[in-house]
Amino acid sequence: xxxxxxxxxxxxxxxxxxxxxxxxxxxxxxxxxxxxxxxxxxxxxxxxxxxxxxxxxxxxxxxxxxxxxxxxxxxxxxxxxxxxxxxxxxxxxxxxxxxxxxxxxxxxxxxx
Amino acid sequence: xxxxxxxxxxxxxxxxxxxxxxxxxxxxxxxxxxxxxxxxxxxxxxxxxxxxxxxxxxxxxxxxxxxxxxxxxxxxxxxxxxxxxxxxxxxxxxxxxxxxxxxxxxxxxxxxxxxx
Numbered sequence: 508x509x510x511x512x513x514x515x516x517x518x519x520x521x522x523x524x525x526x527x528x529x530x531x532x533x534x535x536x537x538x539x540x541x542x543x544x545x546x547x548x549x550x551x552x553x554x555x556x557x558x559x560x561x562x563x564x565x566x567x568x569x570x571x572x573x574x575x576x577x578x579x580x581x582x583x584x585x586x587x588x589x590x591x592x593x594x595x596x597x598x599x600x601x602x603x604x605x606x607x608x609x610x611x612x613x614x615x616x617x618x619x
Numbered sequence: 620x621x622x623x624x625x626x627x628x629x630x631x632x633x634x635x636x637x638x639x640x641x642x643x644x645x646x647x648x649x650x651x652x653x654x655x656x657x658x659x660x661x662x663x664x665x666x667x668x669x670x671x672x673x674x675x676x677x678x679x680x681x682x683x684x685x686x687x688x689x690x691x692x693x694x695x696x697x698x699x700x701x702x703x704x705x706x707x708x709x710x711x712x713x714x715x716x717x718x719x720x721x722x723x724x725x726x727x728x729x730x731x732x733x734x735x
Binding site: 556598 | 661726
């Protein structure tokens, strides 16, 4: 069946280092991918997205890379800060934005 | 602009009781949905709606009902609560976002439900 999964359940990085969170998806027909950040006790919040016709998209301190050949998605966070500590989810969706499939999440720990 | 508002934040139910989780959005989004999140797992879609008067089932619809009488509101009803429904529930609406490539899901703050 269709699924979105993450390679690493937890990631620990030193403050100031770059973080890379990976995600694999199985539905090659998916058109739109989003990364969400979820802090403890809160709902997921949008970080960055990318359409299937793109390979890379940059935001403020974050970059999403899409490799359709191997169905792989990654989130890069530059100069990781303590405020980046959270669970990060990748999500696979159609352009309608519903029936979105989420991965299990990766917990990012930032060490001071 | 409040975004997506859901209530209550916390609720304890006895097995067999029924209750309704309320959800409202003020962004005039057509698409709304309910997810549940269990420990160590991602979000699983319960039900969704593409507009007033239209609802459909997601991945885990059993034991839940929804209705969409207005664009703004999308309540989730637990018919007869079971311990397996202990979870965190998130309401969401979907719409365009400045700078994004497509429709983005906006989540509420979550409702923590415990069934004993």
